[in-house]
Amino acid sequence: MAAGGSYSIVEYFGGDDGYRCGYCKHENGNFSHGMWSHTMTVQDYQDLIDRGWRRSGKYVYKPIMNKTCCPQYTIRCHALNFHPSKTHKKTLKRVNKFLSKGEMPVERCDEGHEGEPMDSVHEESVRPPPEDPQKIDHSEVQDITTSPDSDSTNSTAPTTPKEDAAPASAEKTSSVTPKPGNGADPNRPLCRKAKDIRKERRLQKEQQKQQETVSSSPNPAPSKSSSNQSKSLEEFITESLPNDPLHRLEVRLVPVSFEDPDFLASYEQSAALYARYQMTVHGDAPYECGESEAETAPDGPDVGYGSFHQQYWLDGRIVAVGVLDILPSCVSSVYLYYHPDFSSLSLGTYSALREIAFTRQLQQQSPKLAYYYLGFYVHSCPKMRYKGQYRPSDLLCPETYAWVPIERCIPRLEISVYSRLNENAQAGDALALKDLGRALVLHRRTVMPYAAYARKRKGLNDEKEVEQYASLVGQTCAERILLYRA
Numbered sequence: 480m481a482a483g484g485s486y487s488i489v490e491y492f493g494g495d496d497g498y499r500c501g502y503c504k505h506e507n508g509n510f511s512h513g514m515w516s517h518t519m520t521v522q523d524y525q526d527l528i529d530r531g532w533r534r535s536g537k538y539v540y541k542p543i544m545n546k547t548c549c550p551q552y553t554i555r556c557h558a559l560n561f562h563p564s565k566t567h568k569k570t571l572k573r574v575n576k577f578l579s580k581g582e583m584p585v586e587r588c589d590e591g592h593e594g595e596p597m598d599s600v601h602e603e604s605v606r607p608p609p610e611d612p613q614k615i616d617h618s619e620v621q622d623i624t625t626s627p628d629s630d631s632t633n634s635t636a637p638t639t640p641k642e643d644a645a646p647a648s649a650e651k652t653s654s655v656t657p658k659p660g661n662g663a664d665p666n667r668p669l670c671r672k673a674k675d676i677r678k679e680r681r682l683q684k685e686q687q688k689q690q691e692t693v694s695s696s697p698n699p700a701p702s703k704s705s706s707n708q709s710k711s712l713e714e715f716i717t718e719s720l721p722n723d724p725l726h727r728l729e730v731r732l733v734p735v736s737f738e739d740p741d742f743l744a745s746y747e748q749s750a751a752l753y754a755r756y757q758m759t760v761h762g763d764a765p766y767e768c769g770e771s772e773a774e775t776a777p778d779g780p781d782v783g784y785g786s787f788h789q790q791y792w793l794d795g796r797i798v799a800v801g802v803l804d805i806l807p808s809c810v811s812s813v814y815l816y817y818h819p820d821f822s823s824l825s826l827g828t829y830s831a832l833r834e835i836a837f838t839r840q841l842q843q844q845s846p847k848l849a850y851y852y853l854g855f856y857v858h859s860c861p862k863m864r865y866k867g868q869y870r871p872s873d874l875l876c877p878e879t880y881a882w883v884p885i886e887r888c889i890p891r892l893e894i895s896v897y898s899r900l901n902e903n904a905q906a907g908d909a910l911a912l913k914d915l916g917r918a919l920v921l922h923r924r925t926v927m928p929y930a931a932y933a934r935k936r937k938g939l940n941d942e943k944e945v946e947q948y949a950s951l952v953g954q955t956c957a958e959r960i961l962l963y964r965a
């Protein structure tokens with residue numbers, strides 16, 4: 480990945496041809512713009528995902544929202560205000576029960592979401608460009624512009640959390656024929672459902688506790704029941720775990736870099752797990768993750784920015800790996816792969832909850848890092864709507880690139896799979912392209928504005944292609960990212 484003081488370098492591919500959709504399986508209904516990222520700084524990637532881009536390895540793509548069959552809206556969760564849903568709590572209890580007692584759920588809790596990708600699969604035909612600008616000696620590059628931001632990020636294998644569909648519990652009904660008698664006893668109270676009786680008893684206990692608290696203290700503190708309701712995500716994660724559980728789970732964060740000893744020591748085991756996951760769940764062959772490195776910043780988290788593997792070690796072996804990008808404003812979930820034998824534990828949901836908790840931890844070190852990005856929300860694909868359960872969350876307007884609370888977006892998406900989302904009809908793209916001439920290009924090892932390149936360019940006119948690229952990345956990124964020109 481780009482080292483400190485380096486540029487982001489990309490090659491733009493356009494997006495005229497349709498290809499197979501990973502959601503609805505339409506053979507050529509998926510349309511997206513794409514570019515190959517030779518290097519990418521963390522700030523540039525943060526700005527790109529805030530304009531609807533997403534990476535899969537080193538391939539960075541942006542769905543053509545008003546043209547593709549299944550529009551994909553960037554979704555982010557407000558990590559600091561997140562509260563787990565009932566389904567999320569069940570998943571945490573399920574995992575903790577396994578760790579404590581070794582009880583593995585029999586049912587497939589990820590039924591319907593097993594192996595479902597977080598992001599749309601990019602064009603399989605895309606391969607690394609034959610010429611690699613990253614191999615250029617940066618000391619030989621002539622820079623006739625100002626230096627860009629120095630933060631940098633990495634690239635690795637793609638991924639995604641998966642949500643499980645909690646099985647609905649059916650009420651048991653008796654099929655035994657009642658004995659003949661004289662009917663209901665008028666002296667006894669009417670029969671009531673057990674559920675109603677339990678609810679009434681619970682309310683009575685809560686009222687009794689509140690009364691006891693008030694009578695014992697002149698300045699009553701919050702009742703136990705109210706404190707339970709405000710229990711944090713972190714408390715749910717560690718709830719009911721004994722000091723000596725049957726299984727021990729350790730979560731380790733390692734930077735994706737072959738220069739890091741922890742990453743190097745676990746690489747073979749992690750790669751083997753990835754291969755098994757891909758072949759078992761997706762029916763694919765494994766491919767190597769790209770080499771990259773973490774970068775630090777004065778106001779950033781202690782671990783630095785970049786791509787990381789969050790490894791889940793169970794009793795001394797890796798059973799799951801979450802690929803994360805730690806960026807200036809967020810933790811972005813890229814991909815998750817896990818051992819298929821543990822699929823009933825809903826590790827997709829569990830890892831997403833752990834990653835939200837991790838985001839909250841990083842925010843204490845870097846205040847602006849407050850969001851958890853889950854990739855794309857695809858309302859037209861029911862299996863992908865689970866991401867909307869991580870509340871509060873926002874969807875990115877595909878026209879103005881403003882964030883809109885998901886509650887206001889759902890009614891619009893029920894009417895049409897593509898929607899502007901932003902309710903302000905007067906709002907526009909604040910970072911829209913205004914001056915193509917200021918966009919930066921890399922030509923013959925020289926960094927120059929596009930206006931200078933256009934004057935010395937020979938051959939076919941590429942202004943239309945460069946203008947399309949610059950419009951998609953926006954004026955700010957166009958003036959920082961180097962667009963490679965052969």
